[in-house]
Amino acid sequence: MMLQFDRVELDSESDALRHHVREFIADNKDHLPQPNSDFVTGHDAEFSRKLGAKGWIGMTWPAQYGGGEKSNFARLVVTEELLAAGAPVSAHWIADRQSGPLLLRFGTEQQRQQYLPGIASGESYFSIGMSEPDTGSDLASVRTTATAEGDAYRINGTKIWTTDAHRNHYMICLVRTEAATENRHAGLSQIIVDLKNDGAQVRPIANMAGGEDFNEVVFDNVLVPKDRVVGEPGNGWAQVTSELAYERSGPERFLSAYRVFVELVRICGGEPTPEQSAAIGRIASHFMTLRRMSISVAGMLEQGKDVVVEAALVKELGNNFEKLLPEIARTVAPDLSLENPDAQRLFRQTFEETMLLSPSFTLRGGTREILRGVIARGLGLR
Amino acid sequence: MDTRQLIEDTASKIFTDHCDKALLDRCEQGDFAEDLWQQIIANGFHQLGDAASGTTPADIFAFLKVCGRFAVPLPMAELLLGHSWAVAQLAPCEGLVSIGRQHGKQAIQVPWGRRAQRVFGVAENSQVVCVADAPVCVQEGSNMAAEARDTIELGPDTQQITLSDDPFAQMALARTNLMAGTLQSTLDLGLQFAAEREQFGRSISKFQAIQHSLAVVAAEVAAAQRAADAGVDALGTDRFIAEVAASKARVGEAVGIVAEQVHQVHGAMGFTHEHRLHHFTRRLWAWRDEWGNETHWQRVLGARIAGLGADQAWGFIATRG
Numbered sequence: 001m002m003l004q005f006d007r008v009e010l011d012s013e014s015d016a017l018r019h020h021v022r023e024f025i026a027d028n029k030d031h032l033p034q035p036n037s038d039f040v041t042g043h044d045a046e047f048s049r050k051l052g053a054k055g056w057i058g059m060t061w062p063a064q065y066g067g068g069e070k071s072n073f074a075r076l077v078v079t080e081e082l083l084a085a086g087a088p089v090s091a092h093w094i095a096d097r098q099s100g101p102l103l104l105r106f107g108t109e110q111q112r113q114q115y116l117p118g119i120a121s122g123e124s125y126f127s128i129g130m131s132e133p134d135t136g137s138d139l140a141s142v143r144t145t146a147t148a149e150g151d152a153y154r155i156n157g158t159k160i161w162t163t164d165a166h167r168n169h170y171m172i173c174l175v176r177t178e179a180a181t182e183n184r185h186a187g188l189s190q191i192i193v194d195l196k197n198d199g200a201q202v203r204p205i206a207n208m209a210g211g212e213d214f215n216e217v218v219f220d221n222v223l224v225p226k227d228r229v230v231g232e233p234g235n236g237w238a239q240v241t242s243e244l245a246y247e248r249s250g251p252e253r254f255l256s257a258y259r260v261f262v263e264l265v266r267i268c269g270g271e272p273t274p275e276q277s278a279a280i281g282r283i284a285s286h287f288m289t290l291r292r293m294s295i296s297v298a299g300m301l302e303q304g305k306d307v308v309v310e311a312a313l314v315k316e317l318g319n320n321f322e323k324l325l326p327e328i329a330r331t332v333a334p335d336l337s338l339e340n341p342d343a344q345r346l347f348r349q350t351f352e353e354t355m356l357l358s359p360s361f362t363l364r365g366g367t368r369e370i371l372r373g374v375i376a377r378g379l380g381l382r
Numbered sequence: 383m384d385t386r387q388l389i390e391d392t393a394s395k396i397f398t399d400h401c402d403k404a405l406l407d408r409c410e411q412g413d414f415a416e417d418l419w420q421q422i423i424a425n426g427f428h429q430l431g432d433a434a435s436g437t438t439p440a441d442i443f444a445f446l447k448v449c450g451r452f453a454v455p456l457p458m459a460e461l462l463l464g465h466s467w468a469v470a471q472l473a474p475c476e477g478l479v480s481i482g483r484q485h486g487k488q489a490i491q492v493p494w495g496r497r498a499q500r501v502f503g504v505a506e507n508s509q510v511v512c513v514a515d516a517p518v519c520v521q522e523g524s525n526m527a528a529e530a531r532d533t534i535e536l537g538p539d540t541q542q543i544t545l546s547d548d549p550f551a552q553m554a555l556a557r558t559n560l561m562a563g564t565l566q567s568t569l570d571l572g573l574q575f576a577a578e579r580e581q582f583g584r585s586i587s588k589f590q591a592i593q594h595s596l597a598v599v600a601a602e603v604a605a606a607q608r609a610a611d612a613g614v615d616a617l618g619t620d621r622f623i624a625e626v627a628a629s630k631a632r633v634g635e636a637v638g639i640v641a642e643q644v645h646q647v648h649g650a651m652g653f654t655h656e657h658r659l660h661h662f663t664r665r666l667w668a669w670r671d672e673w674g675n676e677t678h679w680q681r682v683l684g685a686r687i688a689g690l691g692a693d694q695a696w697g698f699i700a701t702r703g
Contacts, residue, residue: 001573002566003604007611009703018700084696258696266692272684278677281684282635285628287699289609296608310604317601375600376593379573 001379003313005296014077021081024054028087034349035086037258038357040213040364042088043167045123051082051089052122057096061104065112066120072298080251080291086259090164090213095119097250099126099172102190102243106231111192115170129159129173129193129217130240137370139174140184140237144219146175146191151226153177153191155200155219165202165215171195174240177233188236192228199223209356247365249297249311254290254318256361257325257354261287263347264329267340279332286321290314309378312371319362326355389430389441390448396421397452403658409455410528414497419456427458431466439466443559443614450563453661455529457493459556464502471543472513475500481553483673484512487536488520491672495519495532503536504549506674511549513541525672527664547617551626554673555613558630561669562610564662565633565640569603571659572596572644575651586647595643602636609633615703624698627683634670634679641666 061067118124144157178187204212429435431442464479477499482492484503503512514536521533576587613629
């Protein structure tokens with residue numbers, strides 16, 4: 001079983017773009033008070049609008065919908081530079097990575113025209129409505145119903161772990177539009193909910209890291225127009241599985257703990273102990289390899305290839321590594337750096353924040369167990 | 383078909399026909415794989431990397447990956463790198479060429495040093511290598527995979543040549559590519575065994591625990607392939623040592639995980655001498671410690687990044703290729 005991650009070399013244009021992004025970040029330092037490479041933390045609408053004005057959201061989409069018609073490689077350069085710097089990207093992240101490409105591929109022409117330009121300008125933000133209180137990894141078991149009534153659907157049910165539903169404008173909800181049959185994957189649809197106007201109740205849920213990023217969203221007879229169904233009613237399962245593949249191989253799947261590495265290098269100084277050098281080198285060897293694998297997958301996406309298994313491999317390796325990174329760092333970081341109290345404070349702060357977020361790394365976007373199942377299927381074991 | 387593909391396909395065919403379990407067992411008893419050696423020479427593989435043969439130094443490492451897949455019991459890395467180092471600097475050597483770590487007047491851990499007609503001694507942090515054309519074997523030895531690793535007296539008439547790519551790192555990269563190939567074979571053996579072995583009335587590949595173990599193995603094997611290629615791509619660049627450091631450290635880490643999981647999947651069967659799995663896993667365990675283990679190379683890479691400083695680390699990682 002050969003698993004192919006081809007050598008891909010970014011072109012010289014990518015250097016210019018990378019340089020441009022670094023200049024932009026340097027000019028916007030006031031948006032990075034506490035740099036954090038986790039893509040879920042840091043909701044900053046003003047920063048997202050600035051990125052939109054630069055053409056760095058919806059970069060690969062057609063110009064008619066506000067896109068930049070750039071390659072997947074250009075998008076990767078922008079996203080990895082933003083994450084490595086610890087820029088606040090969560091406002092537009094899901095819309096850019098996932099909801100936009102979903103609407104582009106499956107949405108109606110009217111939906112593309114209505115939603116994509118706002119996403120690309122960094123002004124319109126989306127949440128993902130998949131999980132429910134009784135539906136986690138077993139996504140086909142969703143119970144939220146959308147019942148056709150004239151020109152509308154009546155939605156009843158509850159979505160949970162919905163990141164930024166209290167801040168974002170829309171949510172693409174996986175719902176049951178027809179009663180369940182023996183084929184559990186039939187009768188599911190994706191429907192766009194306007195979180196500000198449709199009447200869904202949004203309740204923030206505090207997480208163990210002290211953040212209030214995710215929510216419970218309750219639908220009690222919420223009516224939405226029929227033209228909000230993404231693509232064809234009943235096609236929800238096929239759409240949702242292709243949507244999940246977009247979100248599995250990007251740099252956000254191994255860079256979440258990057259700032260801990262930066263602060264480790266800083267606190268260890270120019271003459272690290274052999275143990276500290278080994279820790280820094282070990283972490284770097286993983287980053288260098290994962291990044292190249294992620295670029296290989298971008299190359300496959302560029303060629304229109306199916307990347308389900310390769311993306312799952314990158315996410316499996318990347319998520320395990322971003323949990324391992326703080327574990328390596330803590331054992332070699334100086335306990336007390338009296339000479340350099342600022343670096344000491346920065347390391348502790350970044351380390352603690354990342355450590356507290358780390359349980360989510362192997363849960364979001366498909367748990368480790370689900371991903372290993374996807375890989376096993378690719379290996380022909382199931 | 384491009385040259386690289388032709389090299390890989392031809393090598394695979396020769397090894398499929400001439401490198402089986404029986405040969406590996408015989409070589410562990412001290413036999414030299416003479417027939418296989420003759421096949422390799424007859425097909426011109428000893429000239430790989432020489433521009434006159436229309437191949438590049440990178441082709442050597444692609445060929446070593448294939449050698450790793452078959453656990454080829456010959457010092458191919460030493461022969462090919464030794465030839466490529468000699469080009470334009472030394473008289474050609476028709477016999478066996480090998481390479482060891484220089485230790486005073488000796489070269490140690492020299493693969494098949496006892497049969498070598500030319501031996502190179504390589505020291506760390508030096509682009510100068512020592513060459514002996516009348517080497518004397520003073521002690522025969524072996525590594526944990528029962529591959530010949532001998533101590534050689536280099537003698538009074540040694541020459542010195544200077545290489546552009548760090549020779550110690552080239553040797554580490556050779557082991558890295560051999561390991562990448564061998565890791566691929568251990569995954570294949572694990573998949574094959576899990577499909578064939580039945581317990582509780584079904585193939586053990588149907589159990590989720592086994593599926594997840596093999597998924598972990600596949601992820602490590604995929605990472606190892608990409609890491610090994612990255613080291614090869616840095617040949618001739620000023621990042622060569624740092625990229626080899628990342629490459630050997632990452633692949634060495636994969637070895638520990640993969641060998642452990644694949645043995646567990648194979649159960650007691652894989653612990654027998656009769657099963658061929660150990661020919662691969664013992665080589666992996668030996669090679670990850672030759673020419674610098676993970677810690678050695680992690681320190682090299684870490685010191686380089688520490689020297690650049692925290693805010694330059696990303697610029698170092700975010701390369702174009």
